[in-house]
Amino acid sequence: MIPASFDYRRASNLDEALMMLSDGGDDAKLLAGGHSLLPLMKLRLAAPSTLVDIGRIPDLSYVREEGDALVIGALTRHRDVETNRLVGEHAPLVAHVAGQVGDPQVRHRGTIGGSVAHGDAASDLPAACLAMGATFTAVSPSGTRTIDSSQFFLGFLETALRPDEILTEISVPKATGAGWSFQKFNRRAQDWAIVGVAAVRGDRTGVSLVNMGSVPVRASAVEAALAGGADETEAASHASDGLEPPADLNASSEYRRHLAKVLVRRALEEARAA
Amino acid sequence: MKVSMTVNGARYDHDVEPRTLLVHYLRETVGLTGTNIGCDTSSCGACTVLVGGESVKSCTMLAVQADGADITTIEGLADADGELHPVQEAFREKHGLQCGYCTPGMVMAIVSLLKENPHPTETEVREGIEGNLCRCTGYHNIVAAALYAAESAKAGAA
Ligand SMILES: Cc1cc2nc3c(=O)[nH]c(=O)nc-3n(C[C@H](O)[C@H](O)[C@H](O)COP(=O)(O)OP(=O)(O)OC[C@H]3O[C@@H](n4cnc5c(N)ncnc54)[C@H](O)[C@@H]3O)c2cc1C
Numbered sequence: 001m002i003p004a005s006f007d008y009r010r011a012s013n014l015d016e017a018l019m020m021l022s023d024g025g026d027d028a029k030l031l032a033g034g035h036s037l038l039p040l041m042k043l044r045l046a047a048p049s050t051l052v053d054i055g056r057i058p059d060l061s062y063v064r065e066e067g068d069a070l071v072i073g074a075l076t077r078h079r080d081v082e083t084n085r086l087v088g089e090h091a092p093l094v095a096h097v098a099g100q101v102g103d104p105q106v107r108h109r110g111t112i113g114g115s116v117a118h119g120d121a122a123s124d125l126p127a128a129c130l131a132m133g134a135t136f137t138a139v140s141p142s143g144t145r146t147i148d149s150s151q152f153f154l155g156f157l158e159t160a161l162r163p164d165e166i167l168t169e170i171s172v173p174k175a176t177g178a179g180w181s182f183q184k185f186n187r188r189a190q191d192w193a194i195v196g197v198a199a200v201r202g203d204r205t206g207v208s209l210v211n212m213g214s215v216p217v218r219a220s221a222v223e224a225a226l227a228g229g230a231d232e233t234e235a236a237s238h239a240s241d242g243l244e245p246p247a248d249l250n251a252s253s254e255y256r257r258h259l260a261k262v263l264v265r266r267a268l269e270e271a272r273a274a
Numbered sequence: 275m276k277v278s279m280t281v282n283g284a285r286y287d288h289d290v291e292p293r294t295l296l297v298h299y300l301r302e303t304v305g306l307t308g309t310n311i312g313c314d315t316s317s318c319g320a321c322t323v324l325v326g327g328e329s330v331k332s333c334t335m336l337a338v339q340a341d342g343a344d345i346t347t348i349e350g351l352a353d354a355d356g357e358l359h360p361v362q363e364a365f366r367e368k369h370g371l372q373c374g375y376c377t378p379g380m381v382m383a384i385v386s387l388l389k390e391n392p393h394p395t396e397t398e399v400r401e402g403i404e405g406n407l408c409r410c411t412g413y414h415n416i417v418a419a420a421l422y423a424a425e426s427a428k429a430g431a432a
């Protein structure tokens with residue numbers, strides 16, 4: 001399987017990438033690690049006319065402390081997020097989740113920015129970002145803006161990013177010492193989650209769900225129940241409130257609703273003891 | 275587009291179509307057919323090679339993305355007089371293969387794993403090869419081979 005033909009442009013810095021992206025017209029796409037885009041292109045589910053390779057922009061791969069936040073460059077690979085000492089200390093949920101993405105080969109190439117920008121409901125890192133209350137920085141020829149993760153995922157593979165924007169940074173509020181849990185339910189190693197739950201319980205409580213709708217979502221009803229003093233089992237019973245989980249060959253919607261309740265309860269219990 | 279890369283220590287320069295996948299470049303242009311294609315959908319790991327020393331599924335990378343990179347394929351592991359790499363030797367010793375189709379990818383994945391984690395537990399080995407499927411062995415002897423390779427490296431270093 002070979003992708004349809006495209007023009008390939010390689011950007012050596014952000015400004016060049018922005019220019020190439022707008023020059024490329026409507027059908028231009030950014031290429032980061034390629035581990036979501038290339039499989040789609042091979043199946044001809046995507047056929048961009050131009051690929052702008054941002055994979056070599058040197059200053060978009062980093063992890064730094066900035067006050068109460070950790071900032072992670074969009075091109076930081078899953079493996080580097082997984083093993084980074086700062087992420088392990090201040091956002092252990094994010095480090096752990098990065099280590100649960102696909103398999104080692106995928107983690108050597110895929111980037112956190114690509115994972116967020118792709119916006120797949122079944123992917124793991126967007127859920128971790130939602131639970132942590134992360135914000136995303138996007139740059140376009142008209143300037144820079146910050147988007148809250150809870151406003152970012154809009155529809156099936158659709159995000160708040162405009163076609164001329166590049167996601168440059170993920171800012172994660174530190175949750176040093178907070179309790180956390182990631183429950184990824186799948187049948188085989190390497191698989192995507194049938195349902196997943198990410199939870200943080202510390203100064204801030206955040207619970208989010210993988211594969212429970214068309215976008216990565218916060219479990220707002222669970223968060224509200226906890227804030228209202230509900231116990232973990234009671235709060236978890238609201239896991240699928242307001243959601244329409246998909247049905248596919250792995251699971252019916254009903255089964256996903258059931259799984260979400262069980263996994264949210266486990267996640268809350270595991271995250272409780274900090 | 276012109277690409278140049280080092281494959282198993284030798285430099286190659288070619289003009290490729292941007293859509294050429296690294297695995298096709300290695301097999302058809304460079305002529306190294308040891309790297310297999312199993313699934314073509316990024317699932318099976320048969321096409322695993324090392325890019326800058328790290329395992330990568332070469333069916334999920336464009337040759338143009340590997341421009342300037344240092345690639346190692348299964349052909350590059352044994353040394354010039356044919357002495358097997360410790361992981362290859364371990365596969366022979368522990369009977370880590372049956373039909374052999376998954377083997378080049380498995381070996382490359384394990385070389386990368388042992389570089390990152392020289393003394394893995396059995397669980398870490400099993401998780402480390404989760405991106406590689408084998409239809410024959412049931413994985414048992416592959417895991418044994420990885421552990422044996424780690425042990426013999428320890429013995430060699432002592
Ligand atoms: C076999 C396999 C198993 C996988 N399993 C999992 C899993 O279990 N869980 C999981 O979460 N993910 C999984 N993935 C997906 C993996 O996490 C991808 O690496 C990730 O989703 C995309 O990152 P990328 O850098 O490869 O992005 P690319 O594929 O390069 O890009 C993805 C999309 O995002 C856009 N994009 C990329 N970077 C930017 C940016 N900086 N700004 C704006 N737009 C951008 C691209 O234009 C494209 O549309 C798997 C992938 C494979 C191949």
Ligand code: FES
Binds near residue numbers: 313315316318322
């Ligand atoms: S052929 Fe590349 S993963 Fe199967």
Ligand code: FES
Binds near residue numbers: 370371372408411
């Ligand atoms: S030995 Fe046959 S597929 Fe692994």
